[in-house]
Amino acid sequence: MPEKPYAEYAQRNALPILEVLRHELRGHTEVLEIGSGTGQHAIRFAADLVHVQWQTSDVDENHEGISFWIAEAGLPNVRQPLSLDVTTAEVSDASYDAVYSSNTAHIMSPGAVKAMFRLVGRVLRPDGLFILYGPFRRAGRFNTQSNADFDADLRSRDPSMGIRDLDVLDILGIENGLRRVNLYAVPSNNFVAIWQKSQASVQ
Ligand SMILES: C[S@@+](CC[C@H](N)C(=O)[O-])C[C@H]1O[C@@H](n2cnc3c(N)ncnc32)[C@H](O)[C@@H]1O
Numbered sequence: 001m002p003e004k005p006y007a008e009y010a011q012r013n014a015l016p017i018l019e020v021l022r023h024e025l026r027g028h029t030e031v032l033e034i035g036s037g038t039g040q041h042a043i044r045f046a047a048d049l050v051h052v053q054w055q056t057s058d059v060d061e062n063h064e065g066i067s068f069w070i071a072e073a074g075l076p077n078v079r080q081p082l083s084l085d086v087t088t089a090e091v092s093d094a095s096y097d098a099v100y101s102s103n104t105a106h107i108m109s110p111g112a113v114k115a116m117f118r119l120v121g122r123v124l125r126p127d128g129l130f131i132l133y134g135p136f137r138r139a140g141r142f143n144t145q146s147n148a149d150f151d152a153d154l155r156s157r158d159p160s161m162g163i164r165d166l167d168v169l170d171i172l173g174i175e176n177g178l179r180r181v182n183l184y185a186v187p188s189n190n191f192v193a194i195w196q197k198s199q200a201s202v203q
Pocket residue numbers: 007010034035036037038041058059062084085086087101102103104107108112
């Protein structure tokens with residue numbers, strides 16, 4: 001029997017993120033999560049946000065763990081993971097009210113981050129939200145020395161990883177019909193950034 005995957009940090013950051021989601025997802029029902037990881041966030045958030053249908057996704061190697069959490073929780077509003085790599089994904093246009101992703105942009109290569117914004121721009125309905133949690137630089141600067149150290153560590157492991165700059169993400173957003181409408185500072189020197197898709201959809 002496989003072990004249920006567990007990430008301590010995902011348990012720790014869940015409540016501060018959930019407080020943002022409670023506010024931002026009022027009136028948003030269909031949510032796609034990109035890079036569900038262990039599946040912990042999906043279960044925690046769907047249990048609280050009962051009006052939401054939560055679609056998990058990730059690359060295939062993480063599906064077994066996500067399904068383990070889904071089966072154990074038995075919630076009616078969490079769906080089995082889609083096989084979704086942002087660089088190759090084919091998802092129907094305008095099929096979600098919101099896309100949520102956590103701690104993915106600094107793990108993905110810059111090309112994959114670009115592909116993620118392109119995908120999000122396509123799958124969101126007009127007025128839909130892209131909610132991205134993680135550490136970010138702003139105007140080229142790190143907000144703390146610990147994030148500068150984390151960035152150096154990521155790049156030493158793989159030069160294509162690294163903490164992304166919000167200004168760069170905002171440009172990717174604009175290129176894909178997404179305008180940043182909010183930024184929440186949350187514990188552990190992280191942020192939740194919110195972009196909204198324009199009414200006139202960009203294809
Ligand atoms: C650090 S983990 C974060 C997992 C989870 N969201 C969390 O916060 O605990 C990064 C996640 O990004 C996913 N990921 C990396 N590259 C990806 C890609 N090209 N397409 C989709 N997901 C990707 C990984 O599989 C992994 O689940």
